Amino acid sequence: MPQKLTEQEVRHVAKLGRLRLGDHEVRQMTDKLSAVLDYVSKLNELDVSNVEPMAHAMDMANVLRDDVERPGLSIDLVLANAPEQSPPFIKVPKVIDDGGGA
Amino acid sequence: MDPTQTTLIGLRDAIAARKVSATETVKAYLHRIDRYNPPINAYHEVYDDLALKRAADVDAGNIKGPLAGVPIAAKDNMCTSYGRTTCSSRMLENFRAPYDCTAVKKLEDAGAIILGKTILDEFAMGSSTENSAFGPTRNPWDRDRVPGGSSGGSAAALAADLCAGSLGSDTGGSIRQPAALCGLVGLKPTYGRVSRYGLVAFASSLDQIGPFTRTVADSALLLQVMSGHDPLDSTSADIPVPDYVGELNQPLTGVRIGLAKQYLSDANDPVVAKAIDDAVAAFKKRGATIVEVDLPHTQYGIPTYYIVATAEASSNLARYDGVRYGHRTEHPEDLIDLYSRSRAEGFGPEVKRRIMLGTYVLSSGYYDAYYLRALKVRRLIKGDFDKAFEKCDAVLCPTTTGPAFRFGEKTDNPLEMYLNDVYTVNANLAGIPGVSVPGGFATVNGTKLPIGLQLLGKVFDESRLLRLAAVIEAEAGCSAQRPKL
Known part of the structure; x- marks a missing residue:
């Protein structure tokens, strides 16, 4: 397993996780996550080369149901929790530039 | 009779026999909540009007069922189409769910009355409720101590008689650990036994809803009502639900109880170690065989x-x-x-x-x-249990190493908090059921603090697990004890 976590790595992971962290938080996070990673490296003691990974406790796959139409939630109910809305839409900041090209 | 000082089944029967009305019952609980919730902070939200309205419907005979009129508290990570569902997080402070959690709905369909939603560690991440954005819950046995977590609010609400039973969710011990620290029966069913629909997801392959109750029989009843396949949760098991309540009275014959050295370490409080010894003696007295099992990857x-x-x-x-x-x-x-x-x-x-x-x-x-x-290690851990269950029907072990800890004692170091779950996480990884039963009390500085014993069983073997739990319950004889508030 890799060596100690760096602040740079923490900033990268925060970006992947879409979490804005302040400088102080980055330092704290680096220390605390390093300690946890150090602890979980205990798993390296085991030889798992011939072990199948287990993602789920029960053996089940592809649970299918009949493809029957049924009512979903009403737009009113769905919009009721939206922080900003313009019915029947949810408002978000502009995603695409005005500059054209796309 | 005082409806707040009985068992869930006792109360259910009293309401059915009209010894007390559902309205009187709900009023008595609301009165206690007014008085004791402010210092304990078990409930985040209480639904007085809705509860009284449902109680009136029970009394008028419009609502029937095996739980008619019984007041229940739900952990605030279970969606309800009334009130808020916050997960004790600022993120969802004002979230109003557009649908109902199946487990809660099933209780309501059986006549239960949801009194309110309880505090948890934010998004169920924690073992003390100290991670709640709305303040921690206090342990009714000692308000300077944590109730355990993450379902600490549901455990404390029941321990303080602010409901007749409650629901928690268990991802790594979040029902069993607070049950142990608050002196209650806490059951984590087999993965898939109870639908997760409407339970705000933390770790989907580990999460499972289960009941907090004062007695094993009460636990069997709530499990009975909540279990079963749900088309809205494709991971819920499509297999028949046994008669948990009826089978509780079946005799235990030829039972083999497993003891694993990995769970009987020197780290255990002497009171916990003695409770294990007492339980072993009780099982032997009833003809059970005690076998040593090895769970090397614990x-x-x-x-x-x-x-x-x-x-x-x-x-x-x-x-x-x-x-x-x-x-x-x-x-x-x-x-x-x-x-x-x-x-x-x-x-x-x-x-x-x-x-x-x-x-x-x-x-x-x-x-x-x-x-x-x-x-891959998860599979090794499951393999340990598979092998152990060839030799025994259930593993007897502590739920935690000792009684409730003080606020702040473990907040500086996340690792120390994580180690709290050392005896409970493996059941979630393996998907097997586990139940914590009151095993006695530790006395710390003159204060009585509950401890719990745990039984881990085979998948979908809750019926036997509950019958075994009843043996410990009878032996320890502390399920009727209540904290002085």
């Missing part, structure tokens, strides 16, 4: 759990992006800024740490070293 449970659970959590919590519901930051610069700042403002420190850890172990370059390896 010590790898916590590191495996913190990789698997955080990986799943980082993925599940990606939905809180400030767009469709939940907290949204003000004046974002662009969409990425909206996501990143909404999440930074809405989540507390422990949730952020777990999202970071989960994101890291799933990220390119580290996936194999951490996540994939943890999934």
Whole structure:
């Protein structure tokens, strides 16, 4: 397993996780996550080369149901929790530039 | 009779026999909540009007069922179409769910009355309720101590008689550990026994809803009502539900109880060790055979759990992006800024740490070293149990090493808090059922603090697990004891 976590790595992971962290938080996070990673490296003691990974406790796959139409939630109910809305839409900041090209 | 000082089944029978009305019952509980919830902080929200209205319907005969008129508290990570569902997080402070959690709905369909929603560690991440954004819950046995977590509010609400039974969710011990620390019966069913529909997801391959009750029989009744296949949760098991209540009275013959040295360490409080010895003697007295079993990968449970659970959590919590519901930051610069700042403002420190850890172990370059390896160790842990259950019907062990700890005692070091779950996480990783039963009391500085014993069983063997739990209950004889408030 890799060596100690760096602040740079923490900033990268925060970006992947879409979490804005302040400088102080980055330092704290680096220390605390390093300690946890150090602890979980205990798993390296085991030889798992011939072990199948287990993602789920029960053996089940592809649970299918009949493809029957049924009512979903009403737009009113769905919009009721939206922080900003313009019915029947949810408002978000502009995603695409005005500059054209796309 | 005082409806707040009995068992769930005792109360149910009293209401059915019209010895007390559902309205009197709900009023008595609301009165206690007014008085004791402020110091204990078990409920985040109480539904007085709705509860009284349903009680009137029970009294008028319009609502019937095996739980008619029984007041229940639900953990605030279970969606209800009334009130708020907050997960004790600023992120969902004002979230109103558009649908009902199946487990809660099934209780209501059986006549239960939901009194309110209880405090938890934010998004069920924690073992003390200290990670709640709305203040921690206090242990009714000693208000300077934690009730355990993450379902600490539901445990404390019942321990303080602010409800007749309650619901928790258990991802790594979040029902069993608070049950032990509050002197209650707490059951984590087999993965898939109870639908997870409407339970806000933390770690989907580990989460399971279960009941807190004063007695084993009460636990059987709530499990009975909640269990079964749900078309809305494709991981819920499509197999018949046994008659848990009826089978509780079947005799136990030829039972084999397993003891594993990995769970009987010197770290256990002497009171816990003695409770195990007493339980072993009680099982022997009833003709059970005691066998030694080996669970060699036990010590790898916590590191495996913190990789698997955080990986799943980082993925599940990606939905809180400030767009469709939940907290949204003000004046974002662009969409990425909206996501990143909404999440930074809405989540507390422990949730952020777990999202970071989960994101890291799933990220390119580290996936194999951490996540994939943890999934392989998970299989080794399950293999331990498979082998053990060839030799025994259930494993007897402590739920925790000792009684409730003080506030702040374990908050500085996340690792120390994580180690709290050392005896409980493996059941979630393996998918097997586990139940914590009151095993006695430790006396610390003159204060009585409950401790719990745990039984781990084979998948879908809750019926036998409950019958075994009843043996400990009868032997320990402390289920009727209540804290002095």
